[in-house]
Amino acid sequence: DQQVKQNSPSLSVQEGRISILNCDYTNSMFDYFLWYKKYPAEGPTFLISISSIKDKNEDGRFTVFLNKSAKHLSLHIVPSQPGDSAVYFCAATKRNTGNQFYFGTGTSLTVIP
Amino acid sequence: GAVVSQHPSWVICKSGTSVKIECRSLDFQATTMFWYRQFPKQSLMLMATSNEGSKATYEQGVEKDKFLINHASLTLSTLTVTSAHPEDSSFYICSARGLADPGVYNEQFFGPGTRLTVL
Numbered sequence: 691d692q693q694v695k696q697n698s699p700s701l702s703v704q705e706g707r708i709s710i711l712n713c714d715y716t717n718s719m720f721d722y723f724l725w726y727k728k729y730p731a732e733g734p735t736f737l738i739s740i741s742s743i744k745d746k747n748e749d750g751r752f753t754v755f756l757n758k759s760a761k762h763l764s765l766h767i768v769p770s771q772p773g774d775s776a777v778y779f780c781a782a783t784k785r786n787t788g789n790q791f792y793f794g795t796g797t798s799l800t801v802i803p
Numbered sequence: 804g805a806v807v808s809q810h811p812s813w814v815i816c817k818s819g820t821s822v823k824i825e826c827r828s829l830d831f832q833a834t835t836m837f838w839y840r841q842f843p844k845q846s847l848m849l850m851a852t853s854n855e856g857s858k859a860t861y862e863q864g865v866e867k868d869k870f871l872i873n874h875a876s877l878t879l880s881t882l883t884v885t886s887a888h889p890e891d892s893s894f895y896i897c898s899a900r901g902l903a904d905p906g907v908y909n910e911q912f913f914g915p916g917t918r919l920t921v922l
Contacts, residue, residue, distance in 0.1 A: 692846075699844070726913075733807070733896050733913035734847070779847065790837070791898075791911060795846040 693717045694782050696794035704802050709767040711797045713780035716761065720782035720792070725754060725765045728777045728796070737778070738765070770801045805831045807899045809914035816887055817922055824882045824917045826897030832877035833899035837911065838870075841894045853880050887921040894918050 694715045703709045711725075721742040726734035740747040740754045740763065747754050753766045767774055777798045781791040806829040816822050826836055835854050839847040851867075853859040853874035861867045869891075871883040880899075884891055898911040 731812075731894070731916065731918060733809075733898075733915045735913070736910065790849060790852060791847075792849075793839075793847040796844075 692795070693720075694780060694792045694794040696780060696797050698797050699795070700798040700800070702800045702802060703770045705772055706769045709765075709770045709774065709799055709801070711765040711767075711778050711780075711799065713763045713765075713794050714761060715763075715782050715792075717782070717784075717792075718761065719784050721785055722783050723754070723756060723763050724781045724783075724791070725752075726779045726781060726793075727774075728779060730777075734779060767799075770799075772801045772803050775799055775801050805829075805899070805901065805910075805912045807833075807897065807912045807914040809895075809897055809917050811917060812915060813918045813920075815920045815922065818888050819886055821883055821885045822887055822919060824884070824895055824897075824919075826880045826882070826899065826914050828878045828899040828901075828912070831899075831901045831912075833880075833901060834877065835900040836874055836880040837898045837900075838872060838880075838882050839896045839898070841896060841916075847896060850882075884919065887919070889921045892919055892921045 724739040725737040727737050728734040738752045756763045777796045779796045780794045808827045810825045838850045841847050850865045851859045851861045853872045855874050859872035874880040896916040898913045900911050
């Protein structure tokens with residue numbers, strides 16, 4: 691049972707434009723959400739996170755939006771750069787449960803120069 | 804951020820042999836380590852959670868006798884794939900979580916992964 695879903699397996703964006711990656715979850719008990727970036731044959735690296743008490747968190751070019759009622763979060767990258775090309779995973783977790791992460795299936799982002 | 808290493812990064816073995824993968828937290832003490840596997844174009848799937856000094860907790864569908872996990876110290880966890888078969892070929896990734904108060908979120912730091920190919 692996939693509790694975290696990323697319905698777009700791939701996304702292509704022109705350099706300088708906005709990239710929007712989407713993620714949906716089913717478990718309303720999740721209270722912390724993260725985005726990870728992953729290059730081939732490497733482990734994921736943490737990008738940005740958001741607590742369920744917030745609806746937006748911004749860090750430089752990266753902004754994560756959370757819509758709890760819709761159980762939806764998105765990652766905005768502005769402006770997109772070729773170096774952003776990678777697979778992006780969203781993850782969700784429930785505090786007080788040993789911090790098990792539930793990952794989405796990933797979205798492969800290609801930023802075209 | 805904290806550094807987690809994995810060794811080896813890439814291993815090829817014959818069917819029926821056992822392979823050991825090490826996961827080390829280099830600059831912090833990891834009370835909990837997680838083992839994931841990833842098939843091509845698929846998500847990271849949690850296999851098991853290991854706490855230092857205790858038995859690992861395996862996810863449903865993961866054979867504990869096949870995937871032996873040992874977390875003997877606060878900086879080292881090992882995953883041994885016993886009697887490996889071609890279907891065990893995958894990308895195995897560990898993550899480590901440091902000491903934390905109960906109920907307080909703590910970041911997980913991921914290793915670079917190990918590519919296992921079973922011939």
